[in-house]
Amino acid sequence: MTSTEELNCSREEQHLLRDDFTLFPGKCAAVRVTLYNDRVVVEKRRASDGQNGRVTPKADTVRLADVIGCECGRARSTYASNNSRLSLTSLTTKKPPNDTAAAFLCLHSYPYNKPAASGGFRRKRDVIFRVNKYDTHEQNLEIAQKWRLAILLILRRVTVENEEDISAARLPPARKLLVLVNPASGRRKGVQIFNKQVVPIFRDAELDYDLVVTNKQFQATEMAKTLDPNEWQGIVVVAGDGLVYEVLNGMMMHQDPSSVLKIPIGIIPAGSGNALFAAVMSKTGEQLAKLPPLHAAFLLCKGGHHPIDLVSITTPIRHIHSFLALTWGIIADIDIESERFRWMGKPRFTIGTIIRVLNLRRYHGALSYLPAENQEQYEHLRIPAAKKKVKKRLPRPHSTMDTTSEGLGIPKAHLPRFRSLNADLSKIEAGNGLAFSEEFIMEDDDVGSDDPEATESNPLQANGFIPGPNHPGSSNPSLEPSSQSSYLPPKVTDPLPEGWTTIEGDFVGILLTYMSHIAVDVEVWPRRKFDEGVISIQFMHFPQSRRNMVEFVNAIQTGRHLTLPFTRSLFVKAFRLVPLTKPGILTVDGEVIEYGPVQGEVLSNKPHIIIPTDQFQST
Template sequence: MIGHDATDYPLSSRRRKRKFLVCINPFSGPGNAKQIYSHEVKPVFQEADIEVEELVTIKQNHAREFARTVSYKDYDAVIIVSGDGLIFEWLNGIMERDDRDQAIKLPMGIIPAGSGNALATAMLVSKQEQCFKNSHLHSALLAAKGRPTPMDVVEVHYGKKKVYSFLAVAWGIISDIDIESEWLRFMGSPRFTIQAFIRIMALRKYRGILYYLPAEGYSQSSHSTQNGHVVGGGGNEGESSNHKAPLVNNTSVSVQAGDGILNPSFQSSESQESHDGSSESDSPTTQQPLLPPLSEPVPSNWVKVEGKFVCIVVLQDSHLSRDIVAWPNRAFNEGVMCIQYVMYPVSRRHLLDVMVEMGKGDHMEKNSVTSVFVKAFRIEPLEEDGIVTVDGEKVEFGPIQGQMMETKANILIPS
């Protein structure tokens, strides 16, 4: 019965008590995840008559190891009480399973208990819920009332490793701020603001090459686009305005410078069309590959941007943290990434303005910020060392590349 398609089980005939697996990271952010869960989240689940099984992590990658072997069919959802780090662990543990195509459908509910809380914030904002006040309670209500909603996943390669990303790949000032602010972890989200000011005052430049495959024909309602590139942007004082993304058309360009969750397949109505009729042998590895090996050149229809950067961020989410709206109005399953980058030189004053505008998502209108929508990317640093992050986690420094996957994860929000 468990292996049948969700469409075989009408919602009205499958009313039953739900069961959530709750993963709590007591070391996340300020270190109060256990208190958040017991005081604000658990009472909501009890009131909703949801059975819970709790896992309190005791070490790094504990959730990843657990996800590799958990009997996921025993649960209607997994609830992550942590920051974005535990989501990354869980997702990658699931993707290391032989049955990952089915296991990844187990919906994730997110309770913000870390420093950044990007995905939790994006989920709250998508439903016009508060993310600055009573966010734990609102997130618990989203989970209790939620239904599976598909979310994009990006396959990322670096060194000899492969990981899966739901949030962002970053190199430059953004990744530096993230990792170098660890000494302020006890402060929660203000740590990023303080470290951002420090890093802007001691501004660095990063030599490298960015390659990407444009998502041609893609458009988002909040942006005017042509061949996958944002069109527009002002010319404010202090901005480096001599570089904008080239518009391409298959040409290589080089630029210098809720209730009754359907447990059997955890399938949402939004994802039903793309999954109906697919065989269990379908695998993330069977999709059309866009990435060559890192040791080989990219295809001729990719765009190349070479020069000195201030930052490169490859986004799959609307938020980079609770306070940073990186890609306004981004839906969870748009099937494309947004690369945002700033070239050097740029004034410190202007960069401060960009950081402030990121609080509202208005930074994309700045002439120094180039935004391109892509299906795949590669970043090749030309520096000897530095910091590259995937979903806020520091990874081996060096070339890194990724592509949007056809396989989707599920998050738990009301329809």
Template sequence: MGTVVGANRNVNMSKDEIILEGQFEVFPRDKIVYKVECTRSGITYYPLDGVKSNKTLKYIHFGDVVGCRCRKSLDQKHSNKAYLTVFSYPVRKKFFGEKFVRFKNHITFARSSDESFDGNRKAVEKWRRVILHLCQELQLDKKDVDHCPVPPKTRLLVLVNPHSGPGKAMQIFQKQVAPMLDEADIQVKVIQTEYAGHGKEIMKKVNKKDYYGVVIVSGDGLIYEVVNGLMDRPDWKDAIKFPIGCLPGGSGNALSCAINYSAGESIESDPVLHATFILIKHRVIPMDLVMIEQPSSRVYSFLSVCWGLIADIDYESEKFRAIGEARFTLQALRRILSLRKYKGRLSFLPVSEYIPKSSNNNTTKSLHIPTKNRRVSMDDFENGDNDAYDRLRTKSVPWKLYNKKSFSESEEVEEKIDEELADVQESMASGDALPENTGSDEKSPANGEIKFALETENNLDNMVSGNGKPGDTSSVNCVQEVIRLPKSVDGKIPSILPPLDKPLPSDWVTLDEEFVSVAACYQTHLGSDSIMAPDARFNDGIIHLSFIKSGIQKGELLQLMSLLEKGTHIDFPSQYIEMVKCLAFRLEPEGKEGIIMVDGERVDYGPLQGQVLPGASNLMAIQ
């Protein structure tokens, strides 16, 4: 979570650790001169005529900084001064609660050491270039601070669904997201989707070289369109690696919640601010997809497949879309009180030995599988070209270790900054402008020079053995089985799944039951108040399969739903509820009436099967 710098280290740091130092005023306090020092971890400042101590020292951690900008005064009295505004979003504890949230805290330094504005501007511009390098964790040698260029800007394609959820996605982007992206010098092209499937059509045709990645401001439905649009392209192997980011603009916002949750950022308080902060400070992380096959179609899922109670709640709550995410809670109560049951067959290939909960009417077959850990390995995705994303974005300092409070500006000061100061065009801004796309095979700076690192996890460490502990292979009978798929032939993704009308291999588990609900999830969240798979990771190579069998009482279901908010439902002591980690599954519902949802989108009712595609796509997140 970034470099942690304690208060004592700041006070006693040696001269060698200081990259830049100077004397500045802090706007609007023009009568106090501060000594300002810049290290690789942040900026410290204290009154020049005071004693440098924990009480007088102020600190800005680069893990909280999204950008900075040079400015000049609109008042002729201060025409010689050059200003530097640092855009920071530190954390603070909420009143009457234990949670910590980010808040806007922009600090503006003023330099007037030179008599001329140009002299002060040149000094301030050097500080800006150094700060931009350090807050983005770009390589910077101390000897190069006088000559380091301005880092090139990122250019993003932003897709906004104006009809998603309560219909406020564009308003959210314009008022909350766009100002923060501007502070980070991120350029955007915004496209409003006009109809269902528009996002898929856009991604099938977009020139990837024009953008670093795509950001979705909507619910989960538009993300589903983007993923399937990329997979529908002739160059799908490369296209699916196009980084995807998302910001909450719909009702469900499950992936956005999972991203905030993974980064340790708030979901309840100002989720848009926290999600935008993560987008700016992100790393590129591989994200699993799941290939879903039905008799007449194949789609790619990033979130979940639901049948029964959860699917009914999701689809039937559409009539309450205007009330936002509360629609799910309302419909959940309605559906539990009028509970439905579905007869069908559920089969899955477990990651490790499956031990079912006892049941009087269990008709399970293939229960005792030799103890082993399985994982899927796909050369097509794992050996892909990810060289375009080899630079780290800094992670923010953890709030528990955040022991230096930033100098806090009031809203009044923020208004004064905007009213009294104007931005200054960087004089050494050669790296600011995006060059024209030449159409060559070389990666353009918009997609190549802004580089991020792939933060990967060892899939073996995330496999769960029979005793339920991550990575535990202590059993002498435990065997690691790697199901390695060959490279694709004729552009088709290889599969471990037999055709839907063919029997399954003997190492699969099959349950022939009456179910209340079945949900296959690969993200932690299904909504802001529903942590369905709390130990899921973006790239763990696992499908987290949960199912509720007929016989459960309504009171138990209501209690279970209340536990979903914190993810503690996994410890719920009921013989009717099971949660299994698997690599693939098959669902065969009986009858012709019912609802099946894939990533919140309704699909044909009938048999389907899915398999995990480990690390198939790329996500802008922090993990």
């Protein structure tokens, strides 16, 4: 062998297994199958080539990233039995050949039909090989089982470098999940979505789960309070963001929050507000608009987990935990006040937004915050994400969801559908719409990028840090933000320490977020990581011109609003908001909380979500 050949040999990628099978169903083509760490390559063999003959150069590749499970079994008996794990009748309508000796190996894969960005979506594709090398079924089954074991080891992220690594002793047991279905979420189709769309995928992945259909509010919180962290490898919420919020708050009431927070939470979207789902899909590059439960279930089967930010929120009467956002002013008003138009369905948000934009409210209040150190490291968050390649006429996620086939049941997102307002608001801007309440809308020339009356004070210095333990005023000691030292005084009425900045003035609205999305189609901070460790604040001073409001409403879906000169954004470790205008609405993760002073900070104790970390860039 020449040195060049030696070099080529050493460069050749090492395969783990290689064997000759036939494809099933179809013409039972003879194929040479090779398993690598990330794929299975299937090469057709020519009939004239014999056992050791050449293979045709054109190969089919099954990416293991698209595979969630692998099964093997005896062909004839499983064909006859409906109870068998591998029922070929469920895999194909084709009847297997009448050979009792053969074994089958089936890869459950869910590849995209075309890229997600071009409107593609995953659909099930079982790849079935018939193993018929030996005269006895036991020998053929042994080969199929070895392949299955190797593939399962890779799917469960066990390092497999060579054939010796393929051992049953190294295979981690299947994950056990607690599935919580809220039958009252969204269009009340949670149970149907789970049974029809999720169960078959979980079965393919051999996931073990216990199912609980909630029958009342806070049942999920009660369950999370006493979870055994060693019993579950994940909690799957088939609902909206509201049930995730309940689970997280229950976990924080657990006697050992740190251990229970390690149980990652997964979401199958079935509610009105599905921001967490949207963030997960967006970060992994998965299809968001088509077949949401299928894509969400696929990711849950792939496993993996990642921390997310959790914010402790204190009001005069309670202490809660939030994973999405706190809103005050225009967004909270549209979200909650449009409830009275719920009978309209999705257009309720359009109407609600028009009403609020036309009658812009002035909210007087004081926003105090402790800026995050090294502000420069968050600067990149202000840049809108690159435009996604989406076909021009591709329906917006929410509209697709609203009209999806039976059982999908993902209606409206929880916050206003800004994109759907484009047409209406442009008309208004051009003066064709409803009459404006001029009292509250100023012309552009009158409007600066900041409220001239707003006062900003920065008493400097110290780091604003209050050593913990903290929050003695909390009515429930188990809600304490674990052992973390707090930047906040115990009570929301206590004076703030030094080092804080306060902006007092008139606002159109203030949005405090710790997730990239606040609704399926509202990506407020497209570049935000799940565990950025800071609270992103965005606000607009009052007054604002009609043109500014239209521009803001149009821009917020894509993050372009971050660059608008009349909005301001901040990155903070802790905040206190004191609304002075009454009445008003405050929401936390889409739920209304008591109106009044509220403060919060990011916790170092972070919950986890189920997300295949190898499928997205966490930094």
